[in-house]
Amino acid sequence: MMRFMLLFSRQGKLRLQKWYLAMSDKERKKMVRELMQVVLARKPKMCSFLEWRDLKVVYKRYASLYFCCAIEGQDNELITLELIHRYVELLDKYFGSVCELDIIFNFEKAYFILDEFLMGGDVQDTSKKSVLKAIEQADLLQEEDESPESAVMSKAHWEGGDWGGGGGRGRCLSSLVGGKARTKLPHTVSVQLLYSFVLYPVLLHSHLPIIPLKGSGSLACNTMNTLLVFNHLI
Structure with missing residues (x-):
C-alpha cells in the first residue's frame, strides 16, 4: 500500500x-x-x-x-x-x-x-x-x-424619447453616454452589454438605478463594472 x-x-x-x-x-x-x-x-x-x-x-x-x-x-x-x-x-x-x-x-x-x-x-x-x-x-x-456564472452577452434596444424626465432611467443613461446629461435620444440606440453574473449580485446591491432590459432581466447600471459597446448610434 x-x-x-x-x-x-x-x-x-x-x-x-x-x-x-x-x-x-x-x-x-x-x-x-x-x-x-x-x-x-x-x-x-x-x-x-x-x-x-x-x-x-x-x-x-x-x-x-x-x-x-x-x-x-x-x-x-x-x-x-x-x-x-x-x-x-x-x-x-x-x-x-x-x-x-x-x-x-x-x-x-x-x-x-x-x-x-x-x-x-x-x-x-x-x-x-x-x-x-x-x-x-x-x-x-x-x-x-x-454556465450561469459565465460571461453573457445581451443586446438591448432603447427607443428614443424623453429620458430626462425625472426617472431613474434618464440619470442612468446620462452616465453611460460620456457622463453628460442628455434629455432626448431621437433615434434608436443599439447597445450591447457584456456582463458577468459573478458581478451581478454586487451591482444589484449597490443601490444604483436599474435598467429594464428587454428579454434579459435587469442589470444595475455601473460604468465602472459594466462594459458597454455601442454598435450603432444614429
Missing part, C-alpha cells in the same frame, strides 16, 4: 502531496522536508529506490519535477515505478505535453486525476481510457454548473 505521494521541483518547491495515512501536519511537514533533501541530494545515475525510515521510497524525475512515492516494505518497487509513469501519462493526455506550470495553475485537476487513478493508496483503475473518460464527464458537469 502506498503511504503518500509527493510532487516537488528541483528547487525544493512542493507542487502536490497526497497522503494515505493519518498524520499530524507538523509530522507531515517534517517528513516532506527530510525526504526532499534526501532525494534532491542524490545523483542522476543513482538508483530510484531507497530505504528511508521504515518505508521504501520510489521516485522518478520528469523534466523539472520529481514524482516520489513512499510504500510499505512488502510492496513492489517496480510496480510503484510503473504507477508513477502511468500517472504522468494521464497528466500528459489530459493537459497535452504537461509541464510544471500546468500542475501549478490546475492543481485541482491533477488531484482529481490522481483520485480517479488511486484510492486509499491502491490502484482502482489501470485503464487510461476509463480514467480519462471519467475526468471528461466531470468536466462536462462542471461546465454545466458554471
